[in-house]
Amino acid sequence: MKNVPFKGIIAYPITPFDENEKIDIPLFKHLVERLILSGNHGIAPLGSTGVMPYLSDEEKEAVTEATIQQVEGRIPTLVGVSNLTTEKTIHHARFAEKAGADAVMIIPMSYWKLTDDEIVAHYDAVAQKISIPIMAYNNPATSGVDMSPALLKRLLEIPNVTMIKESSGDVQRMHYLRRELGEDVAFYNGSNPLALAAFSAGARGWCTAAPNLIPELNIKLYQAVETGDLEKAKDIFYQQFDLLKFIVNKGLPRAIKAGLSIIGENGGNLRSPLKPLQEAETEELKKIITTLIN
Amino acid sequence: MKNVPFKGIIAYPITPFDENEKIDIPLFKHLVERLILSGNHGIAPLGSTGVMPYLSDEEKEAVTEATIQQVEGRIPTLVGVSNLTTEKTIHHARFAEKAGADAVMIIPMSYWKLTDDEIVAHYDAVAQKISIPIMAYNNPATSGVDMSPALLKRLLEIPNVTMIKESSGDVQRMHYLRRELGEDVAFYNGSNPLALAAFSAGARGWCTAAPNLIPELNIKLYQAVETGDLEKAKDIFYQQFDLLKFIVNKGLPRAIKAGLSIIGENGGNLRSPLKPLQEAETEELKKIITTLIN
Amino acid sequence: MKNVPFKGIIAYPITPFDENEKIDIPLFKHLVERLILSGNHGIAPLGSTGVMPYLSDEEKEAVTEATIQQVEGRIPTLVGVSNLTTEKTIHHARFAEKAGADAVMIIPMSYWKLTDDEIVAHYDAVAQKISIPIMAYNNPATSGVDMSPALLKRLLEIPNVTMIKESSGDVQRMHYLRRELGEDVAFYNGSNPLALAAFSAGARGWCTAAPNLIPELNIKLYQAVETGDLEKAKDIFYQQFDLLKFIVNKGLPRAIKAGLSIIGENGGNLRSPLKPLQEAETEELKKIITTLIN
Amino acid sequence: MKNVPFKGIIAYPITPFDENEKIDIPLFKHLVERLILSGNHGIAPLGSTGVMPYLSDEEKEAVTEATIQQVEGRIPTLVGVSNLTTEKTIHHARFAEKAGADAVMIIPMSYWKLTDDEIVAHYDAVAQKISIPIMAYNNPATSGVDMSPALLKRLLEIPNVTMIKESSGDVQRMHYLRRELGEDVAFYNGSNPLALAAFSAGARGWCTAAPNLIPELNIKLYQAVETGDLEKAKDIFYQQFDLLKFIVNKGLPRAIKAGLSIIGENGGNLRSPLKPLQEAETEELKKIITTLIN
Incomplete structure (x- = not known):
């Protein structure tokens, strides 16, 4: 059977800079620890939230190691x-x-638009060199x-590509996926405002940076869905909708960093060219968070 | 309080031609009767499914009258x-x-892209001349x-514009609508493949032509949602997903007419330039319907 | 050989209302006369500029007849x-x-998206009933x-479909057309800001409403192109670019009507839901026109 | 006055791999030499054609140095x-x-969508550290x-951002640029199929990889435009249109490499995940090139 180590809320830490x-590795570890303690079901460093593409090879390796060390196997890790x-x-x-990750996530980055055959060969070449499962993104x-459902189907034929x-x-893509790939396909949602529709x-x-700010609401949504309670799921989703919308519209690293400050946590600095939110934007976020907490 | 006469499955009949x-008015009445007997909660002639834009003024009036006569108040009517x-x-x-419709549906047709002010003036001018509610589409x-949520909000300030x-x-538009317009906004889904996400x-x-072919599945989906049973809703939705996808992709009038033949009903002819489905397309639809019925 | 009665500047009159x-037919005739006297090479009533889709059958017939009467064969007429x-x-x-038009223009209007076969059958059915040439739009x-270049190629196989x-x-579409259909294909540009690129x-x-306001500049651009003088063509094009951009952005009927007032001509009223330009928009147009005239 | 070292055909070499x-640096130098000898007016290593994003820092530096050495000041160099x-x-x-480039080209790469202020700060930070001109891409x-014309205007206020x-x-963007930024703005076309429209x-x-295969046609198009001969420019453009379309559709590195083989030159290998063209694609290119040469 396919190795599928994730279910529920997979939290994405930001990468803080001095x-x-x-x-800032110590601060990073602190942010990871918060995500574990707040009850998330998985952790995913070096995602978009973690500004992976802005990091050097050495930095990526340091973040990978710091995550594994901090998590200590308490929840599964998914490394970009x-x-x-x-x-x-x-x-x-x-x-x-080698560092101990439970799985890796791979998106077919493509400066030059890749053909389907090139994408399959790319995943296949990586899959042959590791034995942990791969989440195709x-x-x-x-x-x-x-990547069309048909292409994703080809990728899932590679033994250790087990998750999408x-x-x-577009929520309809998830419907197509399930129709094309069967009921057992392990697919995950990466679009925050679609959380309810995707579940x-x-x-x-749900792969999300939101648990840096509102882990309880994220987890409660998952639980309501797990118990099949649509009314409750809907209520909890609409409570957090404004925040989800905000962090996506403003860019996750900027928005999460600002949100951490608002709730009294240190999110460190951003790396240029990324700059902090404007003051008016921060005020808007403050209002959204205040409403959620009270 | 706002007059909102619709809830559940609002069925769209096709307009059959000889x-x-x-x-073919007698055949149209027969198709309307089928939709009533199969338990739908509302009926909407002269929609896209009913090729309203292809009809003359006199034909639209004849279809309106035929619908009201046939329905005889058993379920509410929404006339395009x-x-x-x-x-x-x-x-x-x-x-x-005057003919007795419970509400009218109005989309801001626009050969020349209308400004927000022009659209508001258009709805307002119509609203002042009738007293039944309007569904803005x-x-x-x-x-x-x-029409942005902000514009729809302006339209809802017109007293008898009561439904959207x-x-x-894009299911996210429904999230925005509810956030922008409040929990009590009466919004309806007109995108078949989004039926589950929208509910x-x-x-x-759900405004849909599907009940011409699979009324039980459409109604069961609504009932599962009403009882808050997410698992059941999901199962019933995925059963009908292929059919919903097919009728949207092929064009509702063509697809419904072909589907009626497959289940042994007469759907009449289409009006040129619309032509029947190709044979291979009809075969595909036959397979989908056969799977659903057995 | 194919019957291709148009070359140069084909002017689109607006349809004025009281x-x-x-x-207002007398005013319409006056506006047509202006377009003839200012030296345009063809005239095209009942286009988008003439709000054809907003007119009843009888009104379209009246406009057709008024045009033919006024033109009296001085330049060729293209009726939508x-x-x-x-x-x-x-x-x-x-x-x-029957009224005496030199050619008709037909766009495949489609509430329901038409298939290629439906479009070919539509043009073919019309072409068989008339003997004057058709411009496919x-x-x-x-x-x-x-309509893809491949589909347009099919349409050009119908004997009296002679123009596109x-x-x-997208100017690249014109490159594709010429490559696909041969150097002799008679294609016309209907996108004002692309006038230079298309020539x-x-x-x-060039099918355009601009000659209602700046016929000399439109005609001079064509003449510069005809003599192969790229520098001059470029200069004349950039002189009129702001006006072309403005009338397209604001909607041709609204913008032309406002422009006629500015230059001291009567453009009549619009038909609802279309409303006149806002005051600030009219001021902007006034500035553009003043710059052009001085 | 602004320092604008480029005019005419700016040729983009591919980066060949063993x-x-x-x-393969010696092969790269050979390919650069071909571009110089065939009469191009500038050379631009480390562009998209040169798969710059796929190279390590050390590789980029080696390519930069190899270019400057090979060119020896014969034509100006623009380094990505x-x-x-x-x-x-x-x-x-x-x-x-430091290596001797005449100018650098900078595109605002953005994994996270950058705000206008972030982009200006990015260019400004770079511009302050160098004294050669920058082409904003x-x-x-x-x-x-x-980047909107308004943003590009802000960038041009930075003293050594001199080219766009x-x-x-979309050729209309070039019209907007010239209207917004004035007649003297130095803008360059990077879209091959728009070569004629842009000139x-x-x-x-014209920034292009085409001179790797058809330098004479590229240069002749520029010369026809320079002499203001629109007819000749049009003829020469349509001669090369199929090739321009092909290399863009298939991806420049793949297509140029295949084209070099066809004309008897060695283009080296590609770097994974990029793979060579399929055989049928190569055949299609062979036909296009054969037509051009004969």
């Missing part, structure tokens, strides 16, 4: 290892496996390539 | 009265009211204009 | 006869021919269907 | 130094300047951010 724009070249993707995937907005994360923002459609989990 | 491409000019829209809205793909039908195909988001009803 | 929103149904399109095409934004008007707004690509004419 | 996917982080962009820009399809390369694929609109140069 005043010189170097990664995507890279434009196949060689580098293999390098990072092997590093993650579809997000046309960031990768520049839209879908972030195209209703059968998503096994 | 061999000379004239409307949209037109490019304000004057004609008023004409058809008044006719529908957003479908950028057919109207050429996308949303067919932009999960709080849609009060 | 205070009761009825067509598009309709959602094939039957009505035939009706108007025959009327135009591609404008996905208003018709809802994008392309308004998709550079080999367009035989 | 059988181990390491850069774009990077996701500001720090790395500065690093590569300084390296290019707009290509929403690869950078994920579309526009690759959005007609006033583009000062």
Whole structure:
């Protein structure tokens, strides 16, 4: 049977920087610990939230190791290892496996739009070099390539490609996935404002940066869905909708960092060219969070 | 309180033509009767399914009268009265009211993209001339204009604009609507493949041509949602997903007519330039329907 | 050889209404006369500029007859006869021919997206009933269907479909057309801001409402292109670019009517739901026109 | 006065790899030499064609140095130094300047969509660290951010941002640029199939990989435009249109490499995940090239 280590809320930590724009590893570990203690079901460093593409190879390795050390096996870890070249993707995937990751996430980054055959060969080459499972990630907005259900089906024929994360923002894609790939396909939602629709459609989990700010609401939504209580799920979803919308619209690293400050946590600095939210934006976020907490 | 006469499954009949491409009113009445007997909660002639834009003024009036006569008040009726000019829209809205319709549906048809002010003035001019409620219908793909939640809010300030039908195909729009317009907003889903997601988001009803072919499944989905049973709703939705997808992709009038033949009913002819489905398409539909029935 | 009666600047009159929103035929004739006297090479009533879709059958016939009477054969006439149904399109095409039009323009209006076969059958049915040439018009934004070069090639096989008007707004489509259909294909540009690019690509004419306001500049651009003088063409194009951009952005009927007032001409009223430009918009247009005239 | 070192045809070399996917520097120098000898007016290593994003820092530096050495000042060099982080962009820009580049090209790469202020700060930070001119490059399809004419205007206020390369694929953008930024703005076309339209609109140069295969046709098009001969420009453009379309559709590195083989030149290997063209695609290219040469 397929190895599918994730279910529920998979939390994405940000990568905090110090005043010189170097990664602040102790602060990172603290942020990871918060995500574990608040009850999330998985943790995923080096995602978009963690500004993985802005990091050097050495930095990615340091973040990977820091995560595994801090988690200490309490919840499963999903490490982002995507890279434009196949060689580098293999390098990072092997590093993650050796460091102790439970799975890796790979999006087919593509400066030059890749053909279906190139994408299959890319995943296949990586899969052959590791034995932990791979989550194939579809997000046309960031990768520049839209993997069709038919292509995802081909990828799932590779033994250790066992999971799909879908972030195209169109819930109908999840319906197609399930029809095309069967009821047992392990697909995960990566589009925050679609959380309710995706769970209703059968998503096994929700990959999200929101638990940095509102873990209880995220987890409660999952629990309501698990018990099949649609009314409750709807209520909890609408409570958090404004926040989900906000963090997506403003960019996750900027918005999560601002939100951490608002709730009294240190989120560190951003790396240029990313800049903090404008003051008016921060005020808007403050209002949303205040409403949620009271 | 606002007059909101619809809830549940609102069925859209096709308009059947004879061999000379004239409307076959007796057959139309028979198709309406089927929709009533199969338990739908409302009926909506002169929608896209009913090829309203392809009919002359006299034909629209004949269809309106035939519907009211056949329904005899058993379920509420929603008559499409949209037109490019304000004057004609008023004409058809008044006719529908006089004929006994419970409400009218109006989409802001726009050859020339309308401004928000023009759209508000258009609805307002019609609303002042009738006393039955209006469902404002957003479908950028057919109207050429996308009404924002902010604009819809303005429309709902007109006393007898009481309902919104949303067919932009993006479930997030329904989330925005509910956040922007309040929990009590009466919004309806017009995008078939979004039926589950829309009901999960709080849609009060589903405007659909599918009950011409699979009324039990459509109604069961609504009932599962009403009882808050997410698992059951999901199962029933996925059973009908292929059919919903098919009828949308092939065009509702063509697909419904072909489906009626498959289940042994007469759907009449289409009006040119619309042509029947190709044979291979009909075979595909036959397979989908056979699976559903057995 | 193919009958191709148009070359150069084909001017589109607006349809003026009186205070009761009825067509003002004497004023229409005056506006047509202006377009003839200012030296345009063809005239095209009942286009988008002439709000054809907002008119009744009788009104379309009156406009057709008024045009032919006023033109008196001084320049060729191209009458818009598009309709959602094939039957009505035939009706108007025959009327135009009988009234003395030199050609008809047909866009495949499509509430329900038409298949290629349906479109070919539609044009073919009309073509068989008239003997004057047909200009096939591609404008996905208003018709809802994008005719590929391959489909246009099929249409050109119908003997009296002899011209193509392309308004998709992408100059590359004109390159594809010429490559696919041969150097002799008679294609016309319907996208005002592309006037220079389209002529550079080999367009035989420019279908435009701009001559209602700036006929000399429109005609001079054509003449510069005809003499192969790229520098001059570029200069003249950039002189009129702001005006072309403005009238397209604001909607041709609204913008032309406002522009006529500015230059001291009467453009009549619009038909609801269309409303006049806002005051600030009119001021902007006044500035653009003043710059052009001085 | 602004320092604008480019005009005419700016040729983009590919980066060739050996059988181990390491850069083949001697072959690269040979390919650069071909571009110089065939009469191009500028050379631009480390562009998209040169798969810059797939290279390590060391590889980028080696390619930069190899170019400058080979060119020996015969034509001006434009080195791509774009990077996701500001720090790395500065690093590569300084390296290019020190190595002897005449200018650098910078696209605002953005995994996280950048705000206008972030983009200005990014360019400004780089500009302060170098004294050679910068070409700001707009290509929403690869950078994920579309720089408006208003934003480009802000960038041009930075003293050594002196040139704009526009690759959005919409010739109207060039019209807007020239209207917004004035007649003297130095803008360059980066969209191959728009070569004629862009030159007609006033583009000062054409950034293109096509001279690897058909330098004479590219240069002749520029010369026809320079002499203002529109007919000749049109003829020469249509001659090369199929090739331009092909190399863009198939991806420049793949297509140029295949084309080099066809004309008897060695283009080396690609770096994974990029794979060679399929056989049928190569055949199609062979036909296009054969037609051009004979």
